[in-house]
Amino acid sequence: MTDTDLLKTAQAWIAAEPDEDLRGELSSLVEAADAGDQPASEDLAARFGGRLQFGTAGLRAAVAAGPMRMNRLVVRQAAAGLGRWLLDEESAGRIENAAERGVVIANDARRKSNVFALDTARVLAAMGIRSMLHPGVQPTPVLAWSITGLDAAAGVVVTASHNPPADNGYKVFLETGSQIVSPVDSEISDRIDQVDPLAVELAREDDHLILHLDSSWQRAYVASIPAVRLRPDVPGVPVAYTAMHGVGAETIEMAFVASGLDAPIPVIEQHQPDGTFPTVAFPNPEEPGAMDLLLQTAGESDAMIALANDPDADRLGVAIPTLDGGWRRLEGDEIGWLFADHILAHTSGDERLVVTTLVSSSLLAQMAKAYGVHSVETFTGFKWIGRIANDRAAEGQRFVFGYEQALGYLVTDRPLDKDGISAAVLMAEIAACAAADGVTMQDRLDAIADRFGRYVTAEVSVRIPPSVGAQWVAAIDADPPGKIGGIEVEVVTSYPEANLVRLMLVNGARLQVRPSGTEPKVKLYGEAVDLPVEQLYDLLNALAESAPRS
Numbered sequence: 001m002t003d004t005d006l007l008k009t010a011q012a013w014i015a016a017e018p019d020e021d022l023r024g025e026l027s028s029l030v031e032a033a034d035a036g037d038q039p040a041s042e043d044l045a046a047r048f049g050g051r052l053q054f055g056t057a058g059l060r061a062a063v064a065a066g067p068m069r070m071n072r073l074v075v076r077q078a079a080a081g082l083g084r085w086l087l088d089e090e091s092a093g094r095i096e097n098a099a100e101r102g103v104v105i106a107n108d109a110r111r112k113s114n115v116f117a118l119d120t121a122r123v124l125a126a127m128g129i130r131s132m133l134h135p136g137v138q139p140t141p142v143l144a145w146s147i148t149g150l151d152a153a154a155g156v157v158v159t160a161s162h163n164p165p166a167d168n169g170y171k172v173f174l175e176t177g178s179q180i181v182s183p184v185d186s187e188i189s190d191r192i193d194q195v196d197p198l199a200v201e202l203a204r205e206d207d208h209l210i211l212h213l214d215s216s217w218q219r220a221y222v223a224s225i226p227a228v229r230l231r232p233d234v235p236g237v238p239v240a241y242t243a244m245h246g247v248g249a250e251t252i253e254m255a256f257v258a259s260g261l262d263a264p265i266p267v268i269e270q271h272q273p274d275g276t277f278p279t280v281a282f283p284n285p286e287e288p289g290a291m292d293l294l295l296q297t298a299g300e301s302d303a304m305i306a307l308a309n310d311p312d313a314d315r316l317g318v319a320i321p322t323l324d325g326g327w328r329r330l331e332g333d334e335i336g337w338l339f340a341d342h343i344l345a346h347t348s349g350d351e352r353l354v355v356t357t358l359v360s361s362s363l364l365a366q367m368a369k370a371y372g373v374h375s376v377e378t379f380t381g382f383k384w385i386g387r388i389a390n391d392r393a394a395e396g397q398r399f400v401f402g403y404e405q406a407l408g409y410l411v412t413d414r415p416l417d418k419d420g421i422s423a424a425v426l427m428a429e430i431a432a433c434a435a436a437d438g439v440t441m442q443d444r445l446d447a448i449a450d451r452f453g454r455y456v457t458a459e460v461s462v463r464i465p466p467s468v469g470a471q472w473v474a475a476i477d478a479d480p481p482g483k484i485g486g487i488e489v490e491v492v493t494s495y496p497e498a499n500l501v502r503l504m505l506v507n508g509a510r511l512q513v514r515p516s517g518t519e520p521k522v523k524l525y526g527e528a529v530d531l532p533v534e535q536l537y538d539l540l541n542a543l544a545e546s547a548p549r550s
Contacts, residue, residue, distance in 0.1 A: 003041070007034060009048055010066070016198040017065055018072050019112070026065035054078060054189040056180055056383055060160055060169035063111050067197060070160075070168040075116045076200040078170055079123035079156075081192030085184075086129060086153055088191070095175065098153040102130030102209075106143035107158035108247050108312050109273035110168045113137070116158040121210045125203035132211045137247040137273050138218065139313035140171070141422070144415035145224070146217040147177045162284035162310040165277040178386030178416035182497075218251060225255040228412050228422045230346035234432045236261035240298035240306040241424070243267075244283045244290070245274040248313030252421050259425045261432075264307065267297045277311075285310055285317025285407055286332070295319055295327045305431035305441065309420045315407040316420040318427060320441040328442075332405035333361040333457050337448050338441070339409060339423070340364055342430045343401045344371045353392050355385045355402040358500055359512055359525045363448075363455045364403070370452075373400075379498040380514065382408045386416030405457070405525075456533040458526040460540040461516075462547045469515040469522040470499065472547055476513055477501045484511065485542035507531065509539055522547065 010030050017023040032040035047066025052059055052074055059078055061070045082103070090098035105120055107113035121131035132150060134143060140157050147155040155173035163169065172180050172188065180188070203209065226232070239256075241264035243249035249271050253263045269279050270293060277283045280290050285308040298306040298319065306327060308317035318338075319329045330338075340354060344367060352373035356364045357380050368375035374397050378384040382404055389399035389410075402410045408418035411426045434441055449455070464472070480492040484505065491504040500514040509528040516523055524544055526536040 003033075006044060006048055010044060012198060013048075013065060013067075013073070016073060019115075022065040022071055051193070054081070054185060054192055056182060056185045056381060058169060058171040058180075060163060060167060062166045063168050070112075070116075070170070072112070072115060072119050073197040073200075075158075075170060076119050076123050076202070077195045077197035078192055079120040080127070080195040080200050081188050082154065082156070082172060083124050083127040083129050084191040084194070085188045087127065090153075095153050099129045101151055101153040101175075102132060103154045103156055104132045104134070104143065104146055104150050104152040104213075105156045105158075106134035106138040106140075108140075108160075108275075109137045109245075110158075110160055110165075110275040110311070113158045113168060113275070116168065116170065117156070118205065119202070120156055120158075122202040122205065122207070123200055125207040125209035126201040128209070130209045130211065132213050134213050134217065135215055139246075139248045139251050139309075139421060141314055141415060141417070141419040142218050142221045142251060144173055144177045144417045144419075145221045147173055147175065148414065149217065149220065157312070159312040161312050162282075162286075162315065164282055165275065173417070176386070176390050176416055177414060178390065179381075179383035181383045181387055219254075222251060222254045222258050224412075224414070225422050225425055226259040228426050229259055229429050230342065230426070231429055231433055232260055234429065234436050236428060237304040237432045237435050238262070238302045239264040239428050239431070240294060240301055240303035241266055242270045242291070242294040242297070242308045243273075243313070244280060244285070244308060244311055245270050245272070245277045246283065246309060246311030246313055247273050248309040248421060249273075251313065252309065252424055255421050255425055256428070261425065261428055264428075265297060265301045265303055267293045269293055283311050285315065285329075291317055291319060291329055295329075298327055299325075304435055305428065307424045307427060309424065310407070313420045314418045316409055316423045316427065317407055322442070331457060332403075332407045333363070333455070334445060335407070335409065335427070336360065336403040336405065337363060337367070337455075338430055338444060339403065339411060339426065340367050340401055341444065341448055342426070342433070343411065344368070344373065347400055349373075349398065351396055351398045352400045353389070353397040354400060355388045357381070357384065357404045358495060358498055358502070359514070359523070360403065360405040361455055361457055361527055362510070363452060366452050367448075379495070380404070380500065382410070382418045385410065389413065389416055453529040455527065455529050456531060456536055458533055458536040458540055460524045460526075460537070460544050461521045462524065462544050463521045464547060464549060466515060466520055468548055469520070472522060473499060473501055473513050473515060476503075481543075481546070485539045487539065503543075505539070509536060511539060511543055513543070
């Protein structure tokens, strides 16, 4: 696109942009670029260099004007593409009565989330598709849970989950309450390509096809949570909690009380929804420093465990006390092991099923084997766990637990997506059981290690452009290294559907490489048994050194 064409395209976007703030921002950028400002020209080219791609994680980008950013025009285009897909699926007989059953919609507290949600409903209504809007802000698990309760044909949640404060996103769920998987993402994306974002028809806000739900679905979700408890006879212990400026606080307090537990001790500074995230630069419990205020609150109170939701409350971070009086943030796999240990010990039946992902620890499979239950390892992304749970139910297998190491846990069979609220309730019970037995949470982890071996995990990221990262992973697959860090590579396994390569070393270490699905980086995952974690990091860093930087 020439500079002249770029400016004309941007001017057309300005004319259609419904929000004054984004219109003014883009106008200033166009003026600067037209005056020869190079950074402005580069920014403009980046915003109009294509279309924000819709994938299995939906859309996610910074809120700003242009087709490569999150804004109302991009959301309207996505909603129209989703609507066309639903109508096509209905015509083909694959989704019954899609227009009448409609789409249930919710949003978090990020910038413009509420107008993105309303615009989605207005676009769908203009297409003759019913929509149901949750009130206010809602956690993603409430949205996912309500899809099956309302018998909706699909669901949409406007959220960027744990992304940086400047971002927003758009995630689509299937009628099962699970996230979309391939090829549905590409099918919807193809319909989006057919839509002009500057000319999407909107229904009136008071259109009869737009239904505004009340809080009864939040209450119904909360009423389902006590069923996750496996030892309801055990009294609760004090729990510190942060909503991380997200939308989980109200629902999790209700869920704790409904489950016979005291409401958790909140991090006051982070308790109310605030899309600017004033106390945390990166609202992700995995990020260093993100849980600092939680650990401070836990240390100042009599808490016996500290829990964190990400901003849309579908993930769960955990920290436990240490013998020296401090607190330790658990890795995602450690949390998964604690859940599996508790759930498998307090349920029965050889039809039970546990599911995890390729990059999560292989210990879950060993635990499942010891209990004589089914175990599946699937592709990266919780959407695949939901799909396996749904598919295996038809074979008579009963899903009891699924997790991915990126703090995603499902401890019940609905919704078929990660749920940081029900998981928080069960983790509080695990801490209560440990206290009742006179042991610590670290003792629980040590007992698992004594039984199965001390599994250690590590993760390293290499920040490189997505195309370069994909090429690097493909190059490793095509010509694997003979040694890494002086240790011979014994077996190489490729998982093309997951863009992942697994390298098994002769010392038993497992190294895996895959490009991130949402960020410009390649992730390296390591696991070993009874190997110092420092040596595992050395191996990952040695592999990372071979990465191209541009």
